[in-house]
Amino acid sequence: MMKFEQTFNDFLLQHQERHNRTHHFLILMDALISSAKHIQHYYLTGALKGNLGSAGEVNVQNEDVMRMDQIAQEITIHYLRSSNRVIHAVSEESKEIVQINPEGRYFVYFDPLDGSSNIPHGLPVGFLFGIAKRNLEGPEDGHLRAGKDYIAAGMFVIPTGTFTLALKDAGTWRFHIDETMTFVRPTRMMLPEDTKSWELSFNTSNRLTFAKGVQNWIAQNEKEYAFRYLGALAGDFHRTLANGGMFMYPAIVNHPNPKKNRPQGKLRLMYEAAVVAFMCREAGGDAVDETGTPILGIHPKDPHQRTAIYVGSKPLVADITRVLRS
Numbered sequence: 001m002m003k004f005e006q007t008f009n010d011f012l013l014q015h016q017e018r019h020n021r022t023h024h025f026l027i028l029m030d031a032l033i034s035s036a037k038h039i040q041h042y043y044l045t046g047a048l049k050g051n052l053g054s055a056g057e058v059n060v061q062n063e064d065v066m067r068m069d070q071i072a073q074e075i076t077i078h079y080l081r082s083s084n085r086v087i088h089a090v091s092e093e094s095k096e097i098v099q100i101n102p103e104g105r106y107f108v109y110f111d112p113l114d115g116s117s118n119i120p121h122g123l124p125v126g127f128l129f130g131i132a133k134r135n136l137e138g139p140e141d142g143h144l145r146a147g148k149d150y151i152a153a154g155m156f157v158i159p160t161g162t163f164t165l166a167l168k169d170a171g172t173w174r175f176h177i178d179e180t181m182t183f184v185r186p187t188r189m190m191l192p193e194d195t196k197s198w199e200l201s202f203n204t205s206n207r208l209t210f211a212k213g214v215q216n217w218i219a220q221n222e223k224e225y226a227f228r229y230l231g232a233l234a235g236d237f238h239r240t241l242a243n244g245g246m247f248m249y250p251a252i253v254n255h256p257n258p259k260k261n262r263p264q265g266k267l268r269l270m271y272e273a274a275v276v277a278f279m280c281r282e283a284g285g286d287a288v289d290e291t292g293t294p295i296l297g298i299h300p301k302d303p304h305q306r307t308a309i310y311v312g313s314k315p316l317v318a319d320i321t322r323v324l325r326s
């Protein structure tokens with residue numbers, strides 16, 4: 001008797017019934033999964049086809065745009081349009097909010113290829129997304145949603161093809177990819193309580209530019225935990241979810257060249273920080289900004305606003321929050 005794995009669609013249909021979700025969500029998820037698979041194909045063949053280089057342009061954050069960023073953006077907007085379920089999309093690769101279908105049901109906030117410093121080397125990058133739903137009871141003003149109002153958030157680690165999805169009040173689930181490129185075997189992710197596997201993840205070359213309190217906290221704690229840093233949020237947070245510990249991208253406030261200070265942080269709130277914060281909450285963890293304020297409670301004023309982030313196991317986030325609030 002052949003054994004068949006539970007597929008993502010089976011899992012979502014079960015979830016739908018339990019949470020009386022409609023087929024609309026399934027169609028949107030199908031568009032996001034198709035986007036990630038298509039981007040993965042281009043990334044895997046990127047070196048051969050010469051797509052891993054710079055596109056010779058700068059984006060809304062005044063950063064060098066990679067050819068793959070453009071390809072990933074084009075692919076994602078294509079599939080979101082064809083789903084016909086999206087009102088508008090906020091993307092790292094588009095200065096303006098991308099208006100799609102005013103009759104749509106969802107808002108999508110995404111980073112089509114996160115971890116740009118890894119792209120030229122074909123190393124792991126990520127596709128990050130957050131989803132919010134329109135107001136079905138009354139008028140909809142299209143305002144930018146805080147992370148706590150997302151109904152789902154997820155990430156694909158490219159090119160390893162791992163997919164992790166968090167659903168509001170229904171947990172964070174990791175899916176494996178089978179020989180037919182189908183996501184199967186949903187596995188519930190809960191941050192481990194046992195501190196033995198915990199890791200710290202941050203760009204250590206920035207540590208002397210962090211706030212003194214943060215530098216002291218790292219000096220006191222780093223000998224307790226292993227240190228790992230890939231330089232791509234999706235990859236680093238993928239580990240934090242599995243092993244526990246904390247990923248942090250603190251504010252840069254003591255840089256010898258004051259022009260390089262980033263008191264507001266580096267990562268983008270809506271399609272990077274709120275995405276991992278949502279997934280972390282559903283896996284039993286927590287996430288705060290440089291003032292110790294919960295990331296999910298921050299109401300975005302600008303689609304591309306930045307934030308510092310400390311995300312991971314509750315005891316560690318609580319510990320650093322004491323320092324940040326002092």
Ligand code: FBP
Pocket residue numbers: 063092111113114115116117203231232233234249267
């Ligand atoms: P991009 O979206 O431009 O790639 O920036 C985000 C990011 O690459 C994160 O994935 C990663 O955590 C961080 O920046 C790495 O920054 P740094 O190279 O300064 O350590």
